[in-house]
Amino acid sequence: MSKNKIDTRLEKFFSDFNPNVGELDKPNIDAGENPIYAWETDPNGLITVCDGGIVKVLGLLPDQAIGNPLMSFQLSPKEQNKLRQAIQNEQLPIEIELFAKSETKSKRMVRYTIYHKLDEEGKVEGFRGYCELLEPVKKPKLRFSNSPKKSIQTSPLSEPEEAGLKKNTQELSPEFGQTSPLMAEASTDEPLKKKKPIKKRKTAFESDVIEQVRELASVDEGMTKTLTLLQETSEMDKTKSTLSVSSKDIAGLSLVKNHFNISGSVWTAQAQASFEDDKTIAIPSINGKPAILASPLKLRDEKKGVIEIIDDKPNRVWKDEDRLFLQEISHQLGLALENSQLYSTIQKELSERVKAERETLRRNNDLSNLNQIGQQLSQLVNQQQIFEIIAPLVQKMMNVENLLLTLVNKDKTLLSFPVCLVNGINNNLAPRPMQPGYQESMLEDRKPLLINRNLSATLAEPKIDHSNYLPYSLLAVPLLTGDRTAGVLSVFDYQNEDAFDQVQIELLSSVAAQVATALENANLFNEITNTLQLIENRQRVQSKVTDAVAELSLKGSAEITSFLESLAQASLCERAVFAEINNLSWQIVASYTSPESNLSETTSVYPNVEAEELVEVMEDLEKIGWHSRSLSNASEPEKQWLIANDIQSILILAVKRDNKLDGFIPLEKHASVEEWKVEEINILRTASEAFSNTLIREDLLKQLRGSLSETENLYSASHQLALASTMQEMIMAVISSFSTSEVNRGEIVLFDYNMEGRISRMTIVANYSDDSTKPHFELGHEYAVELYEKLFSSASPVYFDHLADATIDEILKEIFQDQEIHSLAVLPLWSVNVQTGVLLLETNKPHRFSILEKRTYPPLVDQMSTAIQNLRLFESTQIALAETELLFRISSGIANSSSMEELVSLVGENAMPKNCESLQLYIASDAR
Secondary structure (H helix, E strand, O other): OOHHHHHHHHHHHHHHOOOOOOHHHOOOOOOOOOEEEEEEOOOOEEEEEEEOOHHHHHHOOOHHHHHOOOOOEEEOOOHHHHHHHHHHOOOOOOOEEEEEEEEOEEEEEEEEEEEEEEEEOEEEEEEEEEEEEEOOOOOOOOOOOOOOOOOOOOOOOHHHHHHHHHHHOOOOHHHHHOOOOOOOOOOOOOOOOOOOOOOOOOOOOOOOHHHHHHHHHHHHHOOOEEEEEEOOOOOOOOOOOOOOOOOEEEEEEEEOOOOEEEEOOOOOHHHHHHHHHOOOOEEEEOOOOOOOEEEEEEOOOOOEEEEEEOOOOOOOOOOOHHHHHHHHHHHHHHHHHHHHHHHHHHHHHHHHHHHHHHHHHHHHHHHHHHHHHHHHHHOOOHHHHHHHHHHHHHHHHOOEEEEEEEEEEOOEEEEEEEEEOOOOOEEEEOOOOOOOOOHHHHHOOOOOOEEEEOOOHHOOOOOOOOOOOOOEEEEEEEEEEOOEEEEEEEEEEEOOOOOHHHHHHHHHHHHHHEEEEEEHHHHHHHHHHHHHHHHHHHHHHHHOOOHHHHHHHHHOOHHHHHHHHHHHHHHOEEEEEEEEEEEEEEEEEEEEOOOOOOOOOOOOOOOEEEHHHHHHHHHHHOOOEEEEEEEOOOHHHHHHHHHOOOOOOOEEEEEOOOOOOEEEEEEEEEOOOOOOEEEEOOOHHHHHHHHHHHHHHHHHHHHHHHHHHHHHHHHHHHHHHOOOOHHHHHHHHHHHHOOOOOOOEEEEEEEEEEEOOEEEEEEEEEEEEOOOOOOOOOOOOEOOOHHHHHHHHOOOEEEEEOHHOOOHHHHHHHHHHHHOEEEEEEEEEEEEEEEEEEEEEEEEEOOOOOOHHHHHHHHHHHHHHHHHHHHHHHHHHHHHHHHHHHHHHHHHHHHOOOOHHHHHHHHOOOOOOOOOOOOOOOOOOOOO
């Protein structure tokens, strides 16, 4: 056969070929099968692809399905649970029959066939499958006549003809030498019974398919074509001929009666032999058996499938023209499939690039939202206002409708829920005592918790505080304030598994850190406000007391002698004393003795009196706040004590601080035995309480001054940290938070970790010193890990007032001494439960770190750690953007280049390594 004749047949063949193969990817719903539609989902279970077959199955359009969760789309809660349990408890692929809701809300029995959707690396990236309507489709059925089988009569071949046939026929081994006869079996006389259609994979030798082949033979000159491609799909029917392709299964298409159908097996053993031997096989029609022509299909010089043609026309003999024609078709089809795969690869690369750009934009947007959250929270000092903005901020950041904010009291006995969002609606939850649960565990381990599936098997509690139902995905992070865990921030997804990832852990942790800082600042502000209110109440009470109280309020405890003098004059007693209880002994602090009495002012009437000797006095002071006795009603031990001190009658008033007995004021009468009256006692008790209030007020004022100073320093330093654009400015902001502090040097040391999670490098990235003449390490200096790791690795701040006396390595002491460092504060920088480095605060002379400094530095360092992390994230984002831009510029240049010189120039301008002077391109040629 001439080449021109083959080309002419190929042109005619491909001119009638429809290149739109989109409809071949799913079974034909009109080929006698029940209506079906195919679909695919993303990793979150959301439908991303749906074909038009859904119109016949559920009466819906594909757009109505896309974007909805597969687990709940058109399914009742009961059916959703069935589908969920089937996917969780069984190994895919699975088939399950469910009642689905149609467009008219009627229920239809649908069979779901579900597979894993895999990427090129074999990783699961979602689900795929199809849904089949099990209700019978009204289609005309093929009827078989009761006439006896007809055999095809053929005339015997002459020897030359037989020799010609042998030229075009390949000798097969015995196991492939037989084929099933291509004729339908006789039907029985019994009428066809109506029965539920059963899904069964058919081969070309089953009766109804053979009948279709015979009908097609009368129209298309007795020829039937089938195309079978090797792919990794379901296992072939073991009773049929299989291709030995190393455990790979086959799936392809068959063309019968102008209809394409899914094919799960080859029709003949000759097709299998053609694939295995990589040869074209031609079998003529002999003794009523069909003629078979099979040729292997190759992609990139690898066997990928086989094309087989079966013709049951008698005496059909395949010519060389037919064999060459089929081989050329196989070659052209292989090229077309290879081009299609190449196009899909390019599309995937473009999709991944767009995905990377979108991810970069999303991260930038997240950083912007975090900054906005920090600014809003820093302006609030009221807890209720903070609670009101948490829900919308977290919704915006995390794209969730369910969240729970849990706070624990200082005693860690009670959990409260100020924010509870259920499906976007705020709910009020009552506080509850602490009990075993994931929130209580997080308060102890201080680590984020991510559960993306099987919560019932992971959580100890059968239900959570947020809802009576367990979600499919849970993400919770602790609210950390220094070394204390204030609560837990949780978000939930009740529709999808694998809803959260590592990026969202970092985002929610950043939000939690800012919320925890805002709540801590609000608590501090509330404490100051409550203290001021308490002082105001005490001052209002003091304004209504006696002149002695007014004088005490005017002069304070520093003029306690005048106060005692007023009390003595009001009670007409000779002596008034104020004594404090110290180590169960009474020690006189101040006393007043009337000048008209004969008592000496220097005489101590309570020399080292043990409290056990006056048990009754101590009990009354604790219970009722006063104790009065005279010689007439005193007990014998107390009477002996009164006589020994020449006291006729005594009234002892308790002085308490924070409801604890701190001291007492005894009023002694040495000349009169008159008993103390209740009215008088009450008035004097008012004075003693006023004195107690004065002492408390002075303590509170002292605490207030310290708290105000601490708040002012903390706010100023926090504000400077927020404005700092470099790490050196951050160090200056922390050091300047105390104007009276002797800290004048600082360093930021960041850690690098190896693959085992251990510190591999400790590098100075920023330093500050107010005296440049002092020796110090330069930027970029690396500390020896084996020497400094024990000192720098710490979960909480460490303070060394005197390094010379510290319990550290002697080598470190010598190094610090060489740098003239006498005091040191090691403040760890933590981010997402990983220590990223330390802040070192140093002094050139001995310095004792105050309690105020120890309370102020940790929150500042936490804020600094967040700022450094955000700064490093921003820098890495900028680098990634620059690399993306360079790659895009190079790829665009390569695509637009027209010569080798342009390619060399493009690489030299954009990707030549540093210090390289020339670039040469060598092209290897196959010519010898």
